[in-house]
Amino acid sequence: MDKFTEMREKMDKMPAEEKEQAMIKNRSMCICGECPTYSSCMKEKDELLYCLNGKSVCPAVMKGCICPTCPVTGMMGLGKAYYCARGSEQELRGK
């Protein structure tokens, strides 16, 4: 089993409160705010953590993606990019 699937399954088994804490922790590590693609609309909506939450509700003009350098990428075993425009890792894997 690859790391992302393992982490996803681990989170799915967590009690709701623990899962919420894990999401808060991941969100605090998200570096989307420093990315050229991160727009004022995304900021206004207080969006982050697209890799797990899925696409932005704002139009995403792709100007580069810094997800590969984010600590969440290594921790969660992510392998994609432009989650704000394309959807979550899970959605992109078709699962």
Ligand code: SF4
């Ligand atoms: S991988 Fe990308 S979307 Fe996910 S937390 Fe990091 S910067 Fe945010």
Ligand code: SF4
């Ligand atoms: S998901 Fe990637 S492209 Fe979108 S804002 Fe975050 S770092 Fe930038």
